[in-house]
Amino acid sequence: MEHGMSLPGDTLLEMQRRMLRIRHFDERASKMVKRGYIPGTVHTSIGQEAQVVGACMALRQGDHMTGNHRSHGHPIGMRSPLGPLMAELAGKATGVCKGKGGSLHLADYKVGSLGESGITGSSIPIALGAGLSAQVLGETRVALTFFGDGAANQGVLYESMNMASAWKLPVIFLCENNHYALSTPAHTVTGGRICDRGAGFGMPGTRVEDGQDVLAVHEVVAEAVARARAGEGPSLVEVMTYRFREHSEGLRINVDYRDADERSFWTSRDPILLFRKALIEAGKATAEQMDMIEAEILQEVEECVTFAMESPVPAREVAFADLYSDPYELEDVL
Amino acid sequence: MEHGMSLPGDTLLEMQRRMLRIRHFDERASKMVKRGYIPGTVHTSIGQEAQVVGACMALRQGDHMTGNHRSHGHPIGMRSPLGPLMAELAGKATGVCKGKGGSLHLADYKVGSLGESGITGSSIPIALGAGLSAQVLGETRVALTFFGDGAANQGVLYESMNMASAWKLPVIFLCENNHYALSTPAHTVTGGRICDRGAGFGMPGTRVEDGQDVLAVHEVVAEAVARARAGEGPSLVEVMTYRFREHSEGLRINVDYRDADERSFWTSRDPILLFRKALIEAGKATAEQMDMIEAEILQEVEECVTFAMESPVPAREVAFADLYSDPYELEDVL
């Protein structure tokens, strides 16, 4: 991790903060699902925090991001306030989407989060469009889209990569390769390596072998962002990582599709612990400071839970708002 | 062309025959459109005969093929009888699809032609399925799918390549790169090179630079077929070629999207003339023999036109047949 340690101390600590926010937010969300406070299910990013934060921290205010069903980490990585996110998961009126989106469909336009997607691959061309508008309007913003190794088999990804490349759009295609799509091992359904697919579409394709190292991810994504911002076109980045939990909270799969050795290898590479150690070793912070940061984050998460729990459920009329932009007659849609 | 000249003389002459069949069939079809004997429009393969025939001759009876809107060459290349093809174009009862398909939707299951497609890219996964059935049923047949440089930007191609690769299916993906999709130059809408897209999906991707050389095409495709038949999986082949005519017969495009130099460079590389010369030079046939072959083909084409012209139009009831396999009550669908 030496390399990225030259980043400003603030930035380094902010990375750890965001990873901790994702971890503790998701830990709490998981518990709330089990207790019935969150309806439906959630997909946690636990274990994948470095990959999310390393990428998001390479963006700046004004940039855009789209994501997928593993959906909390992305907006948290963009620094979306936790309260409305947790309230959204709980289906409350104060949710970031007024309780109408839920876990799979978080979006916080204020931080550039254009929307997570329950449909794998479906939000990829949305980021392409954000790149297109940047180019036409002459704005120097970029767009990054997160998708999994499973979603990397959706054709729309290659249509989008091709168009971004032909038009030199400022888009970063970021594949979160956590080795599985639900119960399906990536190697059984993937021809070749995902990172190698960039070249055929005229863009760099880079694999971050150690996706548990937030600085390694950040370095590669920052390069892709710089390239995009400079008008040199899109990049494909594949980050190798692992989810520590089941595909979604509460899902039980009877077949043992991930073996114990593999699991323990990866859990020994907890991105948050690794970075904590690295920061301390590099003298960027003391253990005490790190503990304090973690305590702060725990407090923040606690508050977001309280906010969510204490918020009211949406009023009935909310179900009938926001379908169209112009006021429409309710009888037309009811 | 020296290389392939070691093929049996019969095979070489059959190649030329098939190319001539395509050429003269399409020449006649073009005239018949102008005179109103063929309704709608047709897309000719004139100029691209080497690419079509070089590929089809690498297949054998029992193999499958799917194609696209540039649709006559493919079944002719598979040795589908000309009469029912021309009758189909003319919308006659004796058409290979009973007059219900038309130029865009030729299919002749007897020769393994599973169907051309008016929707670009749409018939690619059909060939994938033919590869899947071969594998499951333990048959050694292969499936080849033709698509253009334009269709190479459809996502379903990459989904299909990936699945074929992951499952090692006997499929050959053959891109007919004639440099344009309708009025759109390939280089303006294509990121990277199409042939380079094979690698990222775990399969060889080969470009035939001289797609006007039927033997060059044949050699590369034969290798891909051998690989597929041996259970080693799919291949991507990109053949560089050129259409001598407008996108479709009768279409007028006001913008001059193909410059004269480019056009004359390519028309100087007429695949049929090139191969004729090569055959004669290699002593495989005399000029007289070649003339005789061409005369035979012209005769065959003449007969197919007569057949088409003299055939009756389909009876009204034909419009209501073949929607489902089981006899259904007409009132249900009318």
Next chain:
Amino acid sequence: MSLMTFIGAIGAAQQEAMAADPRVILIGEDVEANVYGTTGGSKQRAEQGDFVQQFGKLRIRNTPISEEAIVGAAIGAAMTGLRPIVDLSYSSFLYMAMDQFVNQAAKNRYMFGGQSRLPVLFRSAMFYGLNTGAHHSDRPYPMFMGVPGLKVIAPASARDAKGLMRAAIDSDDPVLSFEAVPLWGQKEEVEDGEFTIPLGVARTRREGSDVTLVAVSGSVPLAMQAAEEMAGRGVSCEVIDPRTLVPLDTKAIVRSVLKTGRLVVAEPAHRTCGAAAEIAAVVADEAMHALRAPIKRVCALNMQVPFSPALEGEIYPTKEGITAAIEAVCADQLDTRNRRVG
């Protein structure tokens, strides 16, 4: 006969069809690990194991997440000798493969003058009402009803699921099966062993004389409850479950309306251009002279599906909605009865 759940019946139909014919294969995302519950082993014959153990990985296979290629490959495989069952899991994912459904599955046989056979079944589950949000709650069957060349089934009970599923697998045409997840746990007595229920034959779930209640898929139990309730109030409902939407048993529906003179249609799809619209239009043509009241539809609102449990219930048809519609069309009836009683 054994008591069987709806989802168990689907598994059984698949298992029997695969055992009967080696050309039947099953593909889909995560089918090997039985994530969606229809490719596991049965309790009665635990020693056989799950589908992978019974039929092997050549015939049971996990696909990449590539719906368009999955559907296309199944079509191509059907055209060349297999009889694929495709598990598309959520109905919301069908859109990814729309071109293959409409332009290939539905059109090939016709366009090619009858040269192709397309024995392929596409299963998908409608997970509505479960707080999964707008991306996982679709009930898109009406879109496919309007595509000639496709057949569409929507069973609403375990026995119907098993019999129709098998008929669909045995059909030489492409069939789409839409299964309402709220029904998965429902139980019914089902014949042991193989049997089929022909496509295109409605099931009269309850006979009645005052109003015809046509209910589709997940709306069937709601309609039955409403009918029961209305019976207590003196209104006799005939409940018809079409079971297959293409072909649609319009004769049975029209016959019933000719008897009752009234029609209410309930279904979980959005109202506009839904199956209920089609059924209403057929009846307004063929049984107009017998109609004694307006035709009422009780459908999902023309609204997207909100996530919050506080909101989602507003969208779908309810027993109360069906009851209100029956009341509206039987207003005179109810008045009369009330007067008679009073």
Next chain:
Amino acid sequence: MSLMTFIGAIGAAQQEAMAADPRVILIGEDVEANVYGTTGGSKQRAEQGDFVQQFGKLRIRNTPISEEAIVGAAIGAAMTGLRPIVDLSYSSFLYMAMDQFVNQAAKNRYMFGGQSRLPVLFRSAMFYGLNTGAHHSDRPYPMFMGVPGLKVIAPASARDAKGLMRAAIDSDDPVLSFEAVPLWGQKEEVEDGEFTIPLGVARTRREGSDVTLVAVSGSVPLAMQAAEEMAGRGVSCEVIDPRTLVPLDTKAIVRSVLKTGRLVVAEPAHRTCGAAAEIAAVVADEAMHALRAPIKRVCALNMQVPFSPALEGEIYPTKEGITAAIEAVCADQLDTRNRRVG
């Protein structure tokens, strides 16, 4: 006012909208070379050149053949500041992008609690009846009518095309425009310069008292001919063109049926679950008491589209089919008239 063709009106609406607002861009396959006829120059202002010359390649661009990404990119661009017009050429190609239409365009604004604006217009042309075979003859608008969140227009005249197109471009919601190619050459007097026609307002093309004839898109001229013919036979038809299908002006239709007591609906889409089914169902609910005859639909048969000119004519609605439907619902009327005359 100038006499303008339908296709010319579309070009004019696009040109004016692009001139008025730099955020309007136009993307699609082969739009630079004006292959589909709506991005060329106008004769009156030849010096301006075609759209590329007027607006530059940044705003007019040929796309790869990647409908799903095109539609998605347009949605994303609309969400981030542009107002794209997407030319998808043939309506038959929309299926390729179905996921983006349904799961992104229709749902985003709602799911995200109103955070997104989606000012984007998707144009496509229905080339039916032109012997292009089943892959190029679709009229799939009913599929989109059933997707809440989308708006759908289907103009049937030059003036309507221009005004509705511009209203669609100015709308902050995703709009799909379906244009019947058989109408492209039709001419009408059209205002010079910019104007809009509000979405959701039907146009009464002809007033009448005996039967309401609702006709959609390419069926409008057929309905007008049928009405003219029937007028000669003593039947007075009121012809209504809804013009926009979502929102649908049900009030105008119901009002007319309340007056005439009879309804015939004609449209070029397949019958099952079409716009005609929806309109019939609305009327069978809201105007049942006024109906004096069955509601008749005159639609494309539930059949795929054959290529041969000897066959294709069998599939679509015709003037004769509409006339026959009017005769059927006005049978008593015609009898009476005949008796009066005789």
